[in-house]
Amino acid sequence: MAHTWSMRFRLAWFVLRTAYWIPRTILPDVYSNDALICFNSHAFVDDPEFKRAYQRGVQALGGKDFYHWEWRVHVGLWAAATASHLEGDFVECGVSHGFLSSAVMENLDWDRLGKTFYLLDTFEGMDERFVTALERKAGALTKSKAALDFGIYANSADQVRANFSQWRNHRVIAGTVPETLDEVDTDRVAFLHIDMNCAPPEVAALKYFWPKLTPGAVVLLDDYTQRGRDEQRQAMDDVAKELGIAICALPTGQGLLLKPAR
Ligand SMILES: C[S@@+](CC[C@H](N)C(=O)[O-])C[C@H]1O[C@@H](n2cnc3c(N)ncnc32)[C@H](O)[C@@H]1O
Numbered sequence: 001m002a003h004t005w006s007m008r009f010r011l012a013w014f015v016l017r018t019a020y021w022i023p024r025t026i027l028p029d030v031y032s033n034d035a036l037i038c039f040n041s042h043a044f045v046d047d048p049e050f051k052r053a054y055q056r057g058v059q060a061l062g063g064k065d066f067y068h069w070e071w072r073v074h075v076g077l078w079a080a081a082t083a084s085h086l087e088g089d090f091v092e093c094g095v096s097h098g099f100l101s102s103a104v105m106e107n108l109d110w111d112r113l114g115k116t117f118y119l120l121d122t123f124e125g126m127d128e129r130f131v132t133a134l135e136r137k138a139g140a141l142t143k144s145k146a147a148l149d150f151g152i153y154a155n156s157a158d159q160v161r162a163n164f165s166q167w168r169n170h171r172v173i174a175g176t177v178p179e180t181l182d183e184v185d186t187d188r189v190a191f192l193h194i195d196m197n198c199a200p201p202e203v204a205a206l207k208y209f210w211p212k213l214t215p216g217a218v219v220l221l222d223d224y225t226q227r228g229r230d231e232q233r234q235a236m237d238d239v240a241k242e243l244g245i246a247i248c249a250l251p252t253g254q255g256l257l258l259k260p261a262r
Helices: 002-026 048-060 070-083 099-108 133-137 140-149 157-164 199-212 230-243
Strands: 031-033 036-038 089-093 117-121 170-174 189-194 213-221 255-258
Touching: 002 031, 031 070, 048 070, 048 099, 070 099, 070 189, 070 213, 089 099, 089 199, 099 117, 099 157, 117 157, 133 140, 157 170, 189 199, 199 213, 199 230, 230 255
Parallel strands: 089 117, 089 189, 117 170, 189 213
Antiparallel strands: 031 036, 213 255
């Protein structure tokens, strides 16, 4: 069984990498990765500061970039740099190996800011108690288990802690969102990254942190426009309506929102 999964995974991986490689080869200036084929400039990939931050993210993955999330990381670095000027700490719900958060911390020379980065994950994949019936039906739990088995999701909180040991001002909180949210012992948040690939804990995190978000705080939803994650998008749209705000849909698969100043 594990062997069959492994073969399927490798085959799917090969097909995916080839599908992105073809447009890049025919049209060399095109960005083609991570569900995005774009003709506009992606000059940011050549920026030495971007490269350094991105490579720190790759280091968190164990040195091999199995994501190719360049444009997503570019958006994440911009969002975090914007939030770094505001009062408040940083939170990520769904950290896994710490790819995006390591890139952010490297880019901002983290300990210099005097903020704390709270890093929340089960480190055991999705918690079935916080997955909807539809997500379960669409195979969310099976995919989460496969991601853990193949090392796409981190399965060791200790390894993740070792990755972040380069910085002082952070706390890794292992356990299930929403149950761990009250372990985030700050009442001011400037940057919130939500990336748990299932709606119930994501909605809970946004609702929980909303009153704590500093005016102008940046919230980045990793999965908002990803194909096949309609339930997450609709759930977030419902929360946004309740809160009287709008989410900007990005072609990277992300969603972006700001806490209004008033
Ligand atoms: C796509 S990964 C996160 C990737 C990460 N943001 C990065 O930059 O590499 C999704 C993560 O969400 C975590 N997760 C899923 N449901 C969760 C929950 N209810 N509470 C905490 N973590 C959860 C999984 O364990 C997994 O590590």
